[in-house]
Structure formats: structure tokens, C-alpha cells
Amino acid sequence: MKYLELTVGAALVYNFVLTRFLGICPFLGVSKRISTALGMSGAVVFVMTVASFCTSLIYNYLLKFSWNGKVIDLSFLQVLIFILVIAALVQVIEIVMQKLTPGLYQALGIYLPLITTNCAVLGSAALNFNAGRSVIDATIFGCFSGIGFAIALLIFASLRERLELASPPKAFEGIPIGLVTAGILAMAFVGFSGLC
Amino acid sequence: MYMLTGALLLMGITGTLLGVIIALFARIFKVDTDPRVELVRELLPGANCGGCGKAGCAAFAKSVVAGENLPSRCPVSSQEQINAIALALGISAGSGVRKRAVVRCGGDMFQTKERLNYNGVCDCNAAAVVAGGPKGCRYGCLGMGSCANVCPFGAIEIVNNLALVHRELCVGCGKCADVCPRHVIALVPADAEIHVYCNSPEKGAEKRKQCKVGCIGCRKCARYSSDQFTISGTLASVNYEAETLPGEEDVEKIQCPTGALLSAREHHRIETHDPNWKKDEK
Amino acid sequence: MSKIRSFKGGMHPEYDGKELTDSCCVIEAPLLEKYYVVLAENAGRPPKPCVAAGDKVRKYQLIAEADGFVSADLHAPTSGTVEGIVDVPGPMGGSVQAVVIVSDGNDHGSAPFDCWEKWQEKSGAELLERIRKAGIVGMGGAAFPSHVKLAVPPGKKVDTLIINGAECEPYLTADHRLMAEYPQKVITGAAVMGKLLDVSNIIIGVEDNKPDAVAALEMASAGTSVRVQLLEVRYPQGAEKQLIYAVTGRSVPPGGLPFDAGCVVQNAGSAAAVSDAVLQGIPLIERIVTVSGEAVRSPGNFKLRIGTPVIEAVKLAGGITEEPGKLILGGPMMGFAQRSFDVPIAKNTSGILLLPPKAALNFSSSPCIRCGRCVEVCPMKLMPCLLCASIEGGRFDLALKDHVMDCLECGACAYVCPSRRPLVQQFRRAKSELRKKR
Numbered sequence: 082m083k084y085l086e087l088t089v090g091a092a093l094v095y096n097f098v099l100t101r102f103l104g105i106c107p108f109l110g111v112s113k114r115i116s117t118a119l120g121m122s123g124a125v126v127f128v129m130t131v132a133s134f135c136t137s138l139i140y141n142y143l144l145k146f147s148w149n150g151k152v153i154d155l156s157f158l159q160v161l162i163f164i165l166v167i168a169a170l171v172q173v174i175e176i177v178m179q180k181l182t183p184g185l186y187q188a189l190g191i192y193l194p195l196i197t198t199n200c201a202v203l204g205s206a207a208l209n210f211n212a213g214r215s216v217i218d219a220t221i222f223g224c225f226s227g228i229g230f231a232i233a234l235l236i237f238a239s240l241r242e243r244l245e246l247a248s249p250p251k252a253f254e255g256i257p258i259g260l261v262t263a264g265i266l267a268m269a270f271v272g273f274s275g276l277c
Numbered sequence: 278m279y280m281l282t283g284a285l286l287l288m289g290i291t292g293t294l295l296g297v298i299i300a301l302f303a304r305i306f307k308v309d310t311d312p313r314v315e316l317v318r319e320l321l322p323g324a325n326c327g328g329c330g331k332a333g334c335a336a337f338a339k340s341v342v343a344g345e346n347l348p349s350r351c352p353v354s355s356q357e358q359i360n361a362i363a364l365a366l367g368i369s370a371g372s373g374v375r376k377r378a379v380v381r382c383g384g385d386m387f388q389t390k391e392r393l394n395y396n397g398v399c400d401c402n403a404a405a406v407v408a409g410g411p412k413g414c415r416y417g418c419l420g421m422g423s424c425a426n427v428c429p430f431g432a433i434e435i436v437n438n439l440a441l442v443h444r445e446l447c448v449g450c451g452k453c454a455d456v457c458p459r460h461v462i463a464l465v466p467a468d469a470e471i472h473v474y475c476n477s478p479e480k481g482a483e484k485r486k487q488c489k490v491g492c493i494g495c496r497k498c499a500r501y502s503s504d505q506f507t508i509s510g511t512l513a514s515v516n517y518e519a520e521t522l523p524g525e526e527d528v529e530k531i532q533c534p535t536g537a538l539l540s541a542r543e544h545h546r547i548e549t550h551d552p553n554w555k556k557d558e559k
Numbered sequence: 560m561s562k563i564r565s566f567k568g569g570m571h572p573e574y575d576g577k578e579l580t581d582s583c584c585v586i587e588a589p590l591l592e593k594y595y596v597v598l599a600e601n602a603g604r605p606p607k608p609c610v611a612a613g614d615k616v617r618k619y620q621l622i623a624e625a626d627g628f629v630s631a632d633l634h635a636p637t638s639g640t641v642e643g644i645v646d647v648p649g650p651m652g653g654s655v656q657a658v659v660i661v662s663d664g665n666d667h668g669s670a671p672f673d674c675w676e677k678w679q680e681k682s683g684a685e686l687l688e689r690i691r692k693a694g695i696v697g698m699g700g701a702a703f704p705s706h707v708k709l710a711v712p713p714g715k716k717v718d719t720l721i722i723n724g725a726e727c728e729p730y731l732t733a734d735h736r737l738m739a740e741y742p743q744k745v746i747t748g749a750a751v752m753g754k755l756l757d758v759s760n761i762i763i764g765v766e767d768n769k770p771d772a773v774a775a776l777e778m779a780s781a782g783t784s785v786r787v788q789l790l791e792v793r794y795p796q797g798a799e800k801q802l803i804y805a806v807t808g809r810s811v812p813p814g815g816l817p818f819d820a821g822c823v824v825q826n827a828g829s830a831a832a833v834s835d836a837v838l839q840g841i842p843l844i845e846r847i848v849t850v851s852g853e854a855v856r857s858p859g860n861f862k863l864r865i866g867t868p869v870i871e872a873v874k875l876a877g878g879i880t881e882e883p884g885k886l887i888l889g890g891p892m893m894g895f896a897q898r899s900f901d902v903p904i905a906k907n908t909s910g911i912l913l914l915p916p917k918a919a920l921n922f923s924s925s926p927c928i929r930c931g932r933c934v935e936v937c938p939m940k941l942m943p944c945l946l947c948a949s950i951e952g953g954r955f956d957l958a959l960k961d962h963v964m965d966c967l968e969c970g971a972c973a974y975v976c977p978s979r980r981p982l983v984q985q986f987r988r989a990k991s992e993l994r995k996k997r
Contacts, residue, residue, distance in 0.1 A: 143287060153283045162291060169295035173302045180306035187335070246952035248926065393898045396921050397981050403988035409653050426953075 104201030122231030133223020328450025376449030413487030424453035594866030603629025618668025725797030728890025748830030884919030
């Protein structure tokens with residue numbers, strides 16, 4: 082039951098994009114085509130899972146320890162060390178992607194390194210820290226937060242592919258009508274609240 | 278003190294460790310990228326028009342670096358930009374004749390008869406599949422703007438049901454010529470001033486019935502200079518390979534009886550400023 | 560008689576104009592002075608003319624030879640002199656070449672082929688060759704050569720021959736009258752083609768609104784292997800794939816041919832022409848044409864020679880009562896609007912429609928309201944509204960993914976669209992663009 086709450090909560094009820102409004106930049110930036118959105122989703126799910134795992138290891142075992150009978154609390158370093166880990170992860174992903182899927186690498190462009198500063202990734206690490214989750218819980222939370230991000234991104238990308246064919250008023254073409262759609266989508270996700 | 282040492286140690290060790298991991302990955306998944314490709318791509322205009330025959334500017338940059346194409350193949354870049362690319366790569370720029378699109382039709386709504394009432398989709402290709410469009414001439418510009426829609430530079434405007442190329446904007450990428458169902462758009466040397474604004478190989482009398490400004494093949498221009506003008510059947514055309522291309526003074530001397538032979542400047546003036554001038558005359 | 564069958568989807572217009580002509584007996588047209596035999600009849604290569612200006616020709620004489628696979632022979636509609644080969648407005652739009660024959664008034668000519676009273680003794684190859692030589696094409700719509708449709712490619716098994724007597728297009732009654740007045744010809748033609756294909760399952764599909772034709776066919780088919788199947792009155796019941804589904808319950812796979820469903824479909828008019836070619840030894844030079852529409856004084860069905868100009872056919876029908884708003888060759892749904900009365904009829908011209916101006920109003924289309932009526936009526940189960948949106952946005956790749964190539968351009972979607980969107984034209988545009996890219 083606890084895990085159901087954790088997973089559904091992370092993916093739907095407290096959806097990172099549509100409820101917590103984190104990670105809006107790639108949400109708008111790479112949602113033009115479903116294919117690129119899919120690649121981005123994969124990258125974010127991976128980064129979020131691994132980042133949550135690593136950061137939970139760090140805050141559970143490294144940030145607070147006793148040495149020579151003295152308790153050393155380094156939790157003020159959390160943001161610094163989280164960013165360090167996330168940046169390294171993204172760098173690794175970028176290197177791997179450039180080698181294995183050059184097409185996707187080109188399509189994602191600047192948004193791939195920008196995962197580093199994606200507040201959704203840092204957000205999941207920080208939330209884990211605040212909730213004091215264990216390593217397993219934190220990894221699951223990170224993974225399903227990523228899946229929630231992927232769900233939102235893919236829904237939005239599908240909508241935008243369709244929107245591209247519609248003929249809204251001139252002033253609404255492109256991003257404006259996309260933002261209106263995103264707003265309505267966020268309202269729809271409010272429907273999940275109270276689930277857990 | 279412990280705090281400071283701990284913080285320093287933690288950050289230092291983690292940083293070093295992660296740095297080593299990244300270095301390892303960078304070694305394992307090494308991609309050989311030529312920095313010159315990136316350099317050329319930055320020097321290119323980035324319009325991705327496809328005028329060079331490649332899928333986009335990135336692909337063209339790659340082919341230039343690989344030596345498959347000369348920088349001058351890019352129709353959009355100015356001569357200075359092309360020279361800059363050539364200089365950066367240390368290769369010759371190559372000499373390409375810069376091209377420009379010309380719509381070989383003067384049959385706007387005042388000159389050409391409408392043979393049927395077209396009430397369908399406003400797109401040349403759509404009109405061409407049903408009964409060949411509304412205009413009387415089966416070879417002329419349909420004037421529904423398929424070319425204007427694909428032009429990446431906004432160089433084509435539809436005026437009086439006729440596509441008009443704005444010469445200062447056109448770079449000669451040829452996208453319009455590809456999409457035109459009538460193949461009425463030609464790519465000609467950019468410094469050519471004079472064009473025959475007709476594309477119909479039909480007999481002169483037939484053309485006359487449908488269009489006031491169609492070339493009737495009277496050979497007046499070919500008699501003036503057989504080098505600068507060629508006639509095939511009943512259609513005259515400018516020989517763009519001639520040593521000296523005809524100029525505006527030649528047009529004045531030739532006095533084309535239908536007004537199909539015009540300078541681009543004059544054509545532009547007719548279509549944009551005073552559309553009725555020939556109607557009153559005839 | 561079995562129960563009435565149908566396909567899924569489609570629609571039927573409230574007023575189908577059939578009552579104007581469905582009881583008009585076929586009237587033989589008098590000989591004209593000039594015939595314009597159009598060379599390009601179908602999507603294939605036009606046949607090569609084998610006569611020149613000044614040549615004397617006899618009736619039934621070969622005047623143009625098939626050139627290529629999708630091409631059929633053409634024969635002189637009467638005796639006389641070839642005036643030349645000129646450009647005329649084509650029945651399917653544009654301008655096409657036609658052989659002009661000036662009649663000498665004698666209408667001389669004898670059957671160029673043997674009469675095979677005992678065709679049952681002939682081999683399939685002989686019968687197929689006769690059909691090819693007689694220049695018989697699909698007389699319902701696309702003028703696809705019959706001998707090509709009857710030549711089963713190796714590896715394909717055909718067990719059913721379907722004769723298309725549905726005639727689902729509004730206004731048209733040419734096949735209806737043919738089946739009511741010459742049922743024997745249709746049955747014989749069907750039996751000949753059945754022998755050729757070596758199938759015993761021969762079904763004539765007829766829409767439920769032609770009781771006299773059904774009765775005549777049933778009487779004529781007594782004692783033969785030919786069976787009459789009643790079909791629901793529903794457009795486009797006569798489209799090949801829909802007819803196959805209605806009659807046999809089989810579906811032709813997307814992009815496939817009737818062979819893939821074990822069927823061959825032939826038009827009733829083509830069956831009658833096959834009968835003439837085999838029994839009387841004459842090629843296809845005339846056909847029954849419905850001249851109808853509210854702007855015609857006395858609509859009717861006429862037996863016209865191929866190459867008759869539309870103006871002459873209209874004169875036969877008593878001329879016009881008012882300036883027509885639209886002239887259409889074929890049916891109102893899939894026919895081709897014409898701009899000139901000089902256009903000659905071809906082998907696949909089943910009707911000449913003159914609609915009054917009030918039936919041919921100009922209208923402008925408005926945006927799609929997503930009502931889904933087009934989806935309901937599409938006989939191919941496509942989504943016309945989505946396809947149209949993709950095409951308008953220039954995304955031909957999406958349209959291709961959504962099977963725009965399977966659209967049969969029946970026009971049912973455009974007919975029911977409350978926003979009057981030019982759906983069929985968009986699909987034709989997409990199809991032509993996609994074919995170009997291939």
C-alpha cells in the first residue's frame with residue numbers, strides 16, 4: 082500500500098510538471114514531436130532514477146556521520162552535492178547518446194545538457210531528502226516522478242502535434258495556444274488530487 | 278574544524294570520482310567529431326532551405342568539409358560568407374553562378390481569361406488535379422500561392438492571381454520550382470534583367486484567345502539578336518548562356534508586340550503599381 | 560432469392576433523381592455527321608492511332624491500337640473518312656487527343672471477328688483474346704481494360720465473378736435499363752467470363768431499387784450458373800471493394816486488388832459488350848448513356864456511339880430548359896464537371912447530367928466542427944476529418960500513415976459534411992503529391 086501511494090502519488094497526483102510545475106523548460110521545449118519527446122522522457126526517467134538513488138546514498142550515509150565520537154552534519158551541502166551528481170550523470174548520458182543515437186542527440190540539442198538544471202531532477206532529490214526516504218523508497222520515487230514527467234510530456238507532445246494542424250487565431254499560433262493547452266491539462270490533473 | 282575538513286573531503290572526493298567516471302565514459306564512447314563541420318555550420322545561414330541539394334545546413338557543412346561540395350553551392354550565402362567559409366577551410370570557394378527564380382508568366386487576372394469557376398481548395402497542386410485550374414492557359418501560373426507557401430525567404434507574393442518574385446529576397450534555392458505543378462518557375466542567373474514572361478508552347482492564335490500577354494512567337498526578338506534569344510516553336514526565351522545578356526535598352530529597341538518580353542523591373546512595376554495599364558491600352 | 564446485403568458505412572441521398580429516367584426505354588441515336596473518338600480513356604497510356612487524316616474507315620475498323628498494359632483498342636463508330644487527330648476537351652478534364660471521323664452516312668461495316676455461337680467450346684485464352692481485341696473496358700468508371708482485369712496473375716486463386724449492376728450513383732439508370740431490356744446479353748457475358756475464369760460462382764449484384772431489372776435478370780438466368788444478389792440501396796454500393804464485401808463478405812486488403820479476395824468484378828455494361836463481342840463478333844463502339852438532370856427537357860437513356868459529342872446527346876434529349884449550372888459526365892458523386900458541350904463521350908461515360916443553377920451553387924467551406932459524420936459514412940473506414948486536417952497542415956506523411964491512399968474518392972464524406980469542406984479534392988491532392996514523391 083505504501084508503495085502504491087508512493088508510485089501513484091509521484092506519477093499522477095503530485096505530477097512534477099502539471100501539479101508541482103517543475104521542469105517546465107523541457108516540457109515546452111521538446112514537445113513539438115512525439116519522437117523527440119519520447120527520447121527526452123527516456124533520458125529524464127533515467128537521470129531521475131539514478132540521481133535519486135545516488136543522492137539518497139549520499140544523504141543517508143555521507144552527509145551525516147559521526148567521527149571520533151563527534152557528529153558531523155554536512156547537510157548544508159545538499160544542494161551543492163546533488164547538483165554535482167546530477168551534472169555528472171547528465172554529462173555521461175550526453176556522451177553515450179552522442180555515440181549511440183546521434184539523431185536524437187541532434188534533435189534534443191540544448192535541452193539535453195539542460196537536464197542538469199532541470200528543477201524536476203533536483204526537486205526529486207530535495208523532496209527525498211526532506212521526507213527522509215530510504216534508498217529504495219527514494220529510488221522508486223525518483224523513477225515514478227520521471228515516469229510522471231514522461232506521461233505529461235508525451236500527452237502534451239501528442240496534443241501539440243494535433244494543434245499544429247489546427248488553425249487558431251494568428252496571435253495564438255505556436256507557443257501561446259500550447260500554454261493554454263498546458264493549463265487545461267494541468268487542470269485535468271487536479272482531478273487526481275485526493276487519490277493519496 | 279572537523280566540519281570544514283569533512284566538507285572539503287566530501288566535495289573533493291565526490292568531485293574527483295565523478296570526474297574520473299566522466300573521463301572514462303568519454304574515452305569509451307568517443308565520437309570523432311570534426312570541429313570544422315561545426316565551424317562551417319556556424320558560418321552557413323542556417324535557413325535549411327535545401328537549395329544546395331542537401332537535407333539542411335548541417336548536412337551541407339559535412340559535405341563541404343568532406344570535399345564533396347564547394348562552399349559556393351550554398352545559394353543563400355553572400356559571396357563574402359562563402360569566402361569566409363573557404364578561408365576557414367583553406368579551400369577554394371568555387372565559382373557558382375548565383376541563381377534567382379523567375380515566374381515565366383505574365384498572365385495575371387487582367388490578362389488571362391478565366392475558363393471556369395473554380396470553387397475548391399486554394400492551392401496550385403490541388404487545383405491542378407481537378408480540371409487543371411481556373412485559368413484559360415494550361416501552362417501559365419495558377420496563382421494560388423503554393424510557391425509562396427514553401428518559400429523559406431518569403432520572396433514570393435501573389436499579386437493579381439500571379440506569383441511575383443521579389444528579386445531582392447530571392448536566393449534561388451529552387452523550392453518554388455519544385456512545388457509548382459505547371460513548372461512555370463525557372464532558375465536563371467541572378468544578373469539577368471530581361472525575361473520572357475510566357476511558358477506556353479501552344480500555337481500563337483490559341484494563346485491569343487486566352488491571354489493578352491502570351492508570347493506569340495513572332496521572332497522579333499530573335500531577329501534583333503539570335504544570340505540572346507532563342508525560339509522553340511511559338512515560344513521565345515532568353516538565352517541565359519549568351520555572352521552578354523540583354524538589357525533594358527534592348528527591350529525598348531525590340532518592342533515586343535505582346536509585352537511578354539520585359540525587364541524584371543518593369544514586370545514588377547506593372548504588377549504592383551498599375552495593374553490596369555494594358556487593359557486600357559487594348 | 561436471398562436476403563438483401565450491404566457493406567458498412569456509406570449513405571443514400573434523400574433525392575437520387577433516378578425517377579427521371581428509370582422507366583425510359585433505351586432509344587437508339589441516329590447517325591451523326593462527326594464523331595470524336597477520344598484516345599486517352601483511362602489513367603494508362605493512350606492507344607496509338609493507326610489511321611491518318613484522309614483515310615477511309617469502315618465501321619468496326621481498328622483505329623487505335625493499345626499501347627502498353629493499361630490500354631485498350633479503339634474502333635471506328637461508323638464508316639467514313641478520318642478528318643484528323645485533334646485536341647478536344649477531355650471527358651476527365653484537361654485536353655486530350657481524339658480521332659475525328661466524318662460519317663459517310665452509309666454506316667457500312669461487317670463484324671470483324673467470327674461469331675462464336677458455341678462459345679462454350681472455346682478455350683479461356685481464346686475468349687480473353689477476343690475480349691482484348693474488342694477493346695472492352697470497365698464501363699462503370701475508370702475504363703480499366705477488361706482483359707487486364709480478367710487475367711488472373713499467377714499465384715492468385717479466383718473463385719467468384721461478380722457482375723456489378725449496383726449503379727449506386729444518383730441520377731444514372733443506364734445499367735438499370737440495360738439489365739431490364741437486355742438481360743440475356745448481361746447473363747451471356749457473365750457466363751462467358753465465368754468460363755474464361757473457370758469459376759462457377761457468378762453473382763450479379765443489383766441494388767434493391769431496380770425490381771424490373773431483377774425480374775428480367777432472374778428470368779434470363781434461369782437454368783444457368785448465374786445468380787442475382789439483391790443489394791441495399793446505399794452509396795457507394797457499386798464500388799469494387801464494397802461490392803465484394805456486400806456479395807461475399809470478404810475484404811480486400813488495403814492497397815490490394817479484387818484478386819486478393821478471390822474475386823473478379825466486371826461492370827454489367829462490360830458484360831453485355833463481352834456478349835456482343837463473342838456472339839456477334841463486334842467490338843465495343845456504342846453504349847447506353849443516361850442523359851438526365853433537371854435542366855434537360857426530356858431526360859432519357861440513349862444508345863450512343865463512342866465519340867458522340869455531348870451537345871448532340873443533349874439535343875436528342877430535347878435540349879435544355881434553362882441554362883445549366885453544371886454539366887457533369889458520369890454521376891453527380893464521382894463524375895467530372897465539364898466546361899464545354901463539345902466534350903465527346905467515351906467508353907466509360909455512363910451519364911450526362913445537366914444540373915440547374917440552383918443545384919450548382921457556389922459555397923465556401925468553414926472549419927471542421929468534428930461532428931464525425933464523414934467517419935460514419937466512409938465506406939473504407941477512414942477518418943476523412945483527420946486526413947483533411949493533416950493535408951491542410953502540409954503533413955502528407957501523416958495522411959499516408961492514416962491510409963489516404965485507400966480513399967476511393969467516392970465523395971460520401973464531402974456530401975455529408977455540414978461545413979462543406981472540399982474533402983475529396985484534398986485527398987486527390989495528397990494522393991497525387993504522394994505518388995510524385997514515390
